[in-house]
Amino acid sequence: MYNKNNHKAVSKEHAEYIxxxxxxxxxxxxxxxxxxxxxxxxxxxxxxxxxIDAFITSQPSRIINTLISLHEExxxxxxxxxxxxxxxxxxxxxxxxxxxxxxxxxxxxxxxKVADPYLVVLNSLxxxxxxxxxxxxxxxxxxxxxxxxxxxxxxxxxxxVLNGFLEINPDKIKLLQTFGATxxxxxxxxxxxxxxPTIISALKINVGMSWVGVVVGEFLVSKAGLGHLxxxxxxxxxxxxxxxxxxxxxxxxxxxxxxxxxxxxxxxxWQN
Amino acid sequence: MNxxxxxxxxxxxxxxxTLEGETHAVxxxxxxxxxxxxxxxxxxxxxxxxxxxxxxAGLIKPTKGEILVDGKKVEGPSTDVGYMLxxxxxxxxxxxxxxxxxxxxxxxxxxxxxxxxxxxxxxxxGLGEFKNHYPDQLSGGMRQRAALIRTLxxxxxxxxxDEPFSAxxxxxxxxxxxxVSTIIRKEGKTALLVTHDISEAISMSDRVIVLSxxxxxxxxxxxxxxxxxxxxxxSRRQAPEFRQYFNTIWKELDxxxx
Numbered sequence: 001m002y003n004k005n006n007h008k009a010v011s012k013e014h015a016e017y018i019x020x021x022x023x024x025x026x027x028x029x030x031x032x033x034x035x036x037x038x039x040x041x042x043x044x045x046x047x048x049x050x051x052i053d054a055f056i057t058s059q060p061s062r063i064i065n066t067l068i069s070l071h072e073e074x075x076x077x078x079x080x081x082x083x084x085x086x087x088x089x090x091x092x093x094x095x096x097x098x099x100x101x102x103x104x105x106x107x108x109x110x111x112x113k114v115a116d117p118y119l120v121v122l123n124s125l126x127x128x129x130x131x132x133x134x135x136x137x138x139x140x141x142x143x144x145x146x147x148x149x150x151x152x153x154x155x156x157x158x159x160x161v162l163n164g165f166l167e168i169n170p171d172k173i174k175l176l177q178t179f180g181a182t183x184x185x186x187x188x189x190x191x192x193x194x195x196x197p198t199i200i201s202a203l204k205i206n207v208g209m210s211w212v213g214v215v216v217g218e219f220l221v222s223k224a225g226l227g228h229l230x231x232x233x234x235x236x237x238x239x240x241x242x243x244x245x246x247x248x249x250x251x252x253x254x255x256x257x258x259x260x261x262x263x264x265x266x267x268x269x270w271q272n
Numbered sequence: 273m274n275x276x277x278x279x280x281x282x283x284x285x286x287x288x289x290t291l292e293g294e295t296h297a298v299x300x301x302x303x304x305x306x307x308x309x310x311x312x313x314x315x316x317x318x319x320x321x322x323x324x325x326x327x328x329a330g331l332i333k334p335t336k337g338e339i340l341v342d343g344k345k346v347e348g349p350s351t352d353v354g355y356m357l358x359x360x361x362x363x364x365x366x367x368x369x370x371x372x373x374x375x376x377x378x379x380x381x382x383x384x385x386x387x388x389x390x391x392x393x394x395x396x397x398g399l400g401e402f403k404n405h406y407p408d409q410l411s412g413g414m415r416q417r418a419a420l421i422r423t424l425x426x427x428x429x430x431x432x433x434d435e436p437f438s439a440x441x442x443x444x445x446x447x448x449x450x451x452v453s454t455i456i457r458k459e460g461k462t463a464l465l466v467t468h469d470i471s472e473a474i475s476m477s478d479r480v481i482v483l484s485x486x487x488x489x490x491x492x493x494x495x496x497x498x499x500x501x502x503x504x505x506x507s508r509r510q511a512p513e514f515r516q517y518f519n520t521i522w523k524e525l526d527x528x529x530x
Contacts, residue, residue, distance in 0.1 A: 178355035
């Protein structure tokens with residue numbers, strides 16, 4: 001809030017303006033929280049009053065009970081950590097390989113031209129369709145799931161990062177050439193640092209992509225993880241288990257997204 | 273006044289090719305620039321002014337003829353030549369100091385001595401207190417000054433200025449042309465300025481070269497002698513002869529709006 005001691009130079013009109021902006025921000029946040037609370041309350045209430053069938057829709061209190069019983073069984077953390085680990089490995093590998101391939105394609109215009117039609121086809125191909133092949137080749141285990149997560153994010157990363165490289169102002173490269181820079185120096189001094197924002201945004205996209213890969217992979221392999229819990233819950237008609245898993249999934253995905261946002265702030269300090 | 277030639281072009285021609293055909297960009301150009309001289313190059317837009325700078329900088333090779341810089345044939349970019357582009361192109365992820373050190377880094381010459389030299393340059397030209405700022409925090413004029421220091425840091429003998437003020441507003445541009453010309457003369461550099469601004473060329477240069485339409489040939493070379501109180505571009509603009517030079521060059525450029 002406006003404080004006279006901290007803002008000596010702020011005029012009355014300016015203070016009113018600041019207060020108005022802050023009030024609006026607060027209102028937006030309050031509305032967001034209210035929607036969530038009202039949704040959960042209505043869900044719980046209608047389930048208790050038997051307006052909706054909690055067997056099919058589950059209900060917040062049942063989700064909490066499921067969480068507790070999973071925790072007591074000792075399997076909750078196992079499933080969560082397996083899925084998170086697979087996602088993190090998948091999205092780090094996807095971003096790393098994608099960036100590396102983008103660098104190769106930037107380096108050799110010939111390679112980029114040759115690869116172009118293949119990238120277009122692979123990009124439009126739904127990668128989850130490759131699931132059964134991957135399981136046959138790699139075996140039904142965590143490696144197959146990581147490979148799925150990797151594949152889902154790889155092509156998008158290559159395309160996004162390569163486009164980022166190619167959008168860099170050619171005069172920035174010319175500037176380095178006038179200093180007699182080699183191609184490796186151009187890569188290190190301009191292309192990579194200028195592309196950090198692009199790579200970060202690829203990272204953000206890849207968090208979501210890798211979760212898709214992991215969940216689909218776990219659907220298919222179905223041994224452990226949140227994807228496995230969802231499929232298993234669906235098969236035995238335990239919708240509580242399905243809803244609980246989705247609830248955990250959304251929290252894990254948000255946390256990972258927040259991490260990349262934090263990383264962005266750390267790496268792009270010149271924008272602050 | 274028997275100074276040596278710092279730059280000489282001998283019968284230089286350049287053609288470049290696309291699938292659609294060949295473009296004759298530069299045709300049989302010869303001129304030389306003495307040490308410490310300031311040369312302005314003007315010409316109709318798209319006539320190949322920038323191409324001539326790229327040739328001297330060794331970024332492209334001439335189809336015919338040869339170019340000598342300080343008596344040596346140009347084979348590629350060298351430390352003897354500094355290039356200033358239309359925009360400052362300071363890297364937004366580097367501080368002003370780190371930007372100014374860019375050329376030295378590429379030549380592998382960053383050490384305490386060169387760093388101190390760059391700091392002195394920043395200090396001398398009023399950027400000392402901004403050395404740890406990022407480019408976004410500086411005004412257009414200050415950024416262009418930082419870009420000049422980045423060029424001067426590698427201690428080139430010749431400066432190529434490719435419309436370095438065209439991205440600035442008019443007032444900043446007048447002030448910067450004054451400042452840059454003072455800095456360049458003070459540091460004893462030889463300079464070639466490409467511009468579409470006739471007044472800028474006359475006020476800054478010892479000689480002005482007028483180019484023809486593409487393929488660029490030399491139409492005329494004007495020795496600029498102005499009777500002004502002080503020898504800086506802003507006072508030179510007040511000289512009585514200024515208008516005559518302007519009119520002559522304007523007629524030679526033969527500008528028609530199509």
